[in-house]
Amino acid sequence: MNFKTRAITGVLATSLAAALLSGCAGGTPAGQSAPVAKIQLSIPDPLTSSVGVTAQHFADQVKKTSNGSVQVTVVPNGTSFSGDQNAAVTRLQGGSLDGLILSTSVYASVVPEMNGISIPYLFSDTKEEAKFLAGEPGKVLKDKLAAKDTVALAFLTRTGREITNSVRPIEQPSDLKGLKIRVPGNTLWTDFFGKLGASPTTMAFSEVFTGLQTGTIDGQENPIEVPWTNKFSEVQKYVSMTNHINDAWVLALSSKKWDSLTEDQKKALTAASEETATFKTGYDEEQSKKQLDELAAKGMKANELSASGLAEFKATSQSLYPEFSKLIGKEFFDQAIAFTGKK
Incomplete structure (x- = not known):
């Protein structure tokens, strides 16, 4: 091998070594895709x-x-x-x-x-x-x-949250008076349900079925799929379509x-x-819609709110706007109200 050949071979070897080192340092070698x-x-x-x-x-x-x-x-x-x-x-x-x-x-x-x-x-x-x-x-x-x-x-x-309970249908806020309703551990919920006349009760969701079964609580509120998924029809009589909170x-x-x-x-x-x-x-x-039909088929009685009952629920919410504004922050509260055109 002459000097020129040895020089070319050395350059190729150096280039190959550099490429391999580059791959080991974090690059993806040619022909291979990035890790999933x-x-x-x-x-x-x-x-x-x-x-x-x-x-x-x-x-x-x-x-x-x-x-x-x-x-x-x-x-x-x-x-x-x-x-x-x-x-x-x-x-x-x-x-x-x-x-x-x-x-x-x-x-x-x-x-x-x-x-x-x-x-x-x-x-x-x-x-x-x-x-x-x-x-x-x-x-x-x-x-x-x-x-x-x-x-x-x-x-x-x-979907909007509905109220289930085992005492009576909820048709206006006064129907909630004295009922122990499980709510999330969130001040907005406790303020709202307290103002409606209920006794808002915070409880880990894992304990809700047993609480309903034993009467520790009278009811709960959630989108309709929650009582359907968790078989609350076994321990609740009424589902009221209040659509009170999203x-x-x-x-x-x-x-x-x-x-x-x-x-x-x-x-x-x-x-x-x-x-x-x-x-x-x-x-x-x-x-x-299917889930509500299935709950009714299993014995739960469903009811819609009357126009006057709905108006009372909405009025209760609006009376709490000053408190909600403080809880949420005035800037975003005002933005939310303006975006939806609610007053």
């Missing part, structure tokens, strides 16, 4: 619930939009956070949970503006709520969450998990989340 990003998405309810079906729909959409580069696994029943929803929010912020779908009423403990979604009788229906969440108010809430190391991919609507779900990732993703993966997740938000609004509208 794996996300565990925790939810508080069973896979058969509305949020369970929606979470799996999201996982399927992500597989399509990412061409398989992101894999979402749904972890149901609150098992990844031992059923403690407040702890789940903290763990998501800290990055020990990858992703989470949880109610906005729980996030209100760290972002008070979240309660703006739940001003009683703020929305006429879930379609109006969807516009609110997809509009400027929703953007403000996403920014507030981002400051808490939480990347809100999308807000998912829920809340929503936050579909979120921890900032830690989000920052570990490529730009293409982020775009895929965002696209999938937007499609999933549209899916859930339609799915819930269809399912809630």
Whole structure:
């Protein structure tokens, strides 16, 4: 081998070594794709619930939009956070949970503006709520969450909350007088139900069925799918279609998990989340009618509010606007009221 040949061989060897070192240092070697990003998405309810079906729909959409580069696994029943929803929010912020779908009423403990979604009788229906969440108010809430190391991919609507109990139908606020109604541990709920004349009682949701069964509480309030999923027809006689409060779900990732993703993966997740938000609004509208029929078939008596009864509920809410404004923050409260045209 002459000098010139040895020199060329040396250059090629050096170039090959540099390429190999580059690959070991974090680059993706030619011919190999980037590693699949794996996300565990925790939810508080069973896979058969509305949020369970929606979470799996999201996982399927992500597989399509990412061409398989992101894999979402749904972890149901609150098992990844031992059923403690407040702890789940903290763990998501800290990055020990990858992703989470949880109610906005729980996030209100760290972002008070979240309660703006739940001003009683703020929305006429879930379609109006969807516009609110997809509009400027929703953007403000996403920014507030981002400051808490939480990347809100999308807000998912829920149908209006209804009241179930075993004492009497609820047709006007006076029918609630003295009834122990389980509510979330959120001041907006306790203020509202206290003003209506009920005895608002906070209780972990895992204890609600037993509480209803033993008479520790008389009733509870939730979207219709909750008494359906949890078989409350076995321990409740009446379901009153009060539609008093809407809340929503936050579909979120921890900032830690989000920052570990490529730009293409982020775009895929965002696209999938937007499609999933549209899916859930339609799915819930269809399912809630079937679920109400099934509850009635199992012996629950359903009633709608009269026009005068509804007016009384709305008047009670409006009388609490000064308190709600302080709880939520005046700026966002005013924005919410202006957006929906409520006074």
